Amino acid sequence: MPTASGLENVIAAETRLSMVDGTAGKLVICGYPLEEIAPNATYEEALYLLWNGRLPNAKELKDFEAELEAESSMPDSTLLVLKLAAKAKVPTMDALRMAVSTLSVVDPKPADESIESNRQRAVLLAAKFPIIVGSYWQLKNGKEPIKPKAKLSRAAQFLYLFSGGETPSPEFVRALNTYLVTVSDHGMNASTFTARVITSTLSDMFSAVTGAIGALKGPAHGGAPGPALDMVFEIGKPERAEEVIRRMLTHGDRLMGFGHRVYKVRDPRADVLSAAAEKLYEKAADRDLYDLAKYVEKVALRLLEEYKPGRHLQTNVEYFTAMVLHGIGLPSELFSPTFAIGRVSGWTAHVLEQQENNRLIRPQSEYVGPRNLKWVPVEKRA
Numbered sequence: 001m002p003t004a005s006g007l008e009n010v011i012a013a014e015t016r017l018s019m020v021d022g023t024a025g026k027l028v029i030c031g032y033p034l035e036e037i038a039p040n041a042t043y044e045e046a047l048y049l050l051w052n053g054r055l056p057n058a059k060e061l062k063d064f065e066a067e068l069e070a071e072s073s074m075p076d077s078t079l080l081v082l083k084l085a086a087k088a089k090v091p092t093m094d095a096l097r098m099a100v101s102t103l104s105v106v107d108p109k110p111a112d113e114s115i116e117s118n119r120q121r122a123v124l125l126a127a128k129f130p131i132i133v134g135s136y137w138q139l140k141n142g143k144e145p146i147k148p149k150a151k152l153s154r155a156a157q158f159l160y161l162f163s164g165g166e167t168p169s170p171e172f173v174r175a176l177n178t179y180l181v182t183v184s185d186h187g188m189n190a191s192t193f194t195a196r197v198i199t200s201t202l203s204d205m206f207s208a209v210t211g212a213i214g215a216l217k218g219p220a221h222g223g224a225p226g227p228a229l230d231m232v233f234e235i236g237k238p239e240r241a242e243e244v245i246r247r248m249l250t251h252g253d254r255l256m257g258f259g260h261r262v263y264k265v266r267d268p269r270a271d272v273l274s275a276a277a278e279k280l281y282e283k284a285a286d287r288d289l290y291d292l293a294k295y296v297e298k299v300a301l302r303l304l305e306e307y308k309p310g311r312h313l314q315t316n317v318e319y320f321t322a323m324v325l326h327g328i329g330l331p332s333e334l335f336s337p338t339f340a341i342g343r344v345s346g347w348t349a350h351v352l353e354q355q356e357n358n359r360l361i362r363p364q365s366e367y368v369g370p371r372n373l374k375w376v377p378v379e380k381r382a
């Protein structure tokens with residue numbers, strides 16, 4: 001049987017959550033083209049959509065927001081772990097992974113793995129992610145985290161906690177909502193697949209989401225926007241773009257924020273986030289930096305075609321993620337954890353979907369090692 005390296009083109013699940021068309025460069029989330037939903041929906045509306053398959057009406061949204069609000073506190077056990085992590089200067093993505101594991105302590109229905117209980121766990125997870133990341137940033141910077149403020153959306157709460165109590169501007173909240181919705185779900189990406197594999201063993205939702213965070217951390221998946229921003233800063237001015245990028249490609253370095261396993265045309269999320277970044281930088285950030293990023297992108301695409309002809313390497317979501325998240329004042333260490341705040345909506349929706357129609361995910365491997373070796377006692381081994 002031929003092996004599919006990296007499981008490329010292997011269909012591992014049926015899903016109603018999102019459709020990724022890599023050849024046409026299209027992403028559909030529960031029936032809505034990304035360009036339609038991302039600039040308009042709040043993160044809460046996207047969560048509801050992913051978990052229920054349709055958008056909420058006004059009353060349902062109000063009730064749903066109240067449900068999330070009821071889970072918007074920091075459990076003592078989680079705070080304890082975060083304090084220890086901050087003391088050891090653990091990076092935020094690792095602290096998030098550790099913190100999510102502690103949520104078993106406040107499991108609303110321990111040992112009850114029904115879909116209804118997992119739905120409650122999903123609410124708890126989505127509500128607590130922004131609290132954990134925002135509060136940890138304060139702790140890591142030697143400050144006591146402030147209490148979450150009542151009646152804030154998840155996006156506003158995150159920025160409020162991260163900044164130590166500043167009320168974020170509507171422009172920042174809109175840009176962050178667009179970002180969180182844009183990354184909410186994306187087919188069978190590596191972290192979502194991880195969550196589904198863990199769920200398929202009949203393990204619990206906290207384990208599935210903890211594993212997914214681990215998968216998202218790597219630079220081949222969610223860890224690219226920090227280095228993408230570093231590259232734009234290193235370039236600094238348009239006339240240096242060609243020289244710096246040429247040097248990187250000559251050394252065999254990968255340009256972070258470019259290339260994708262599925263998209264062989266431009267990642268549609270890059271366009272949505274580029275438009276969100278332009279709006280944001282025009283009104284509330286440094287327009288020159290946005291213009292520089294656009295110029296660097298143009299040079300990078302030209303040089304990628306020159307150095308890697310025929311690979312169809314295009315801008316991916318991470319490049320303009322860097323621009324949006326930097327524009328709302330987040331440091332690059334928080335880029336991947338902010339991605340996780342958005343993607344936990346998709347992870348939990350996939351866990352619920354996998355659970356509804358579960359079969360153990362258990363592929364095979366092809367053995368390529370030696371056979372028929374003879375046992376040698378330890379004292380006789382070379």
Ligand code: ACO
Nearest residue numbers: 219220221222224254255256257258259260261311316318
């Ligand atoms: N810069 C330079 N060269 C690249 C890049 C890049 N960003 N991406 C791929 N290539 C080259 C590879 O060197 C390889 O060249 P070769 O055929 O001469 O050896 C060829 O393109 C194919 O690369 P693969 O690694 O086989 O492609 P794959 O589909 O496995 O990789 C990936 C996809 C990991 C995203 C890759 O494009 C990459 O490393 N990009 C940079 C990191 C990044 O932006 N990650 C975020 C992805 S988006 C997300 O997960 C949310």
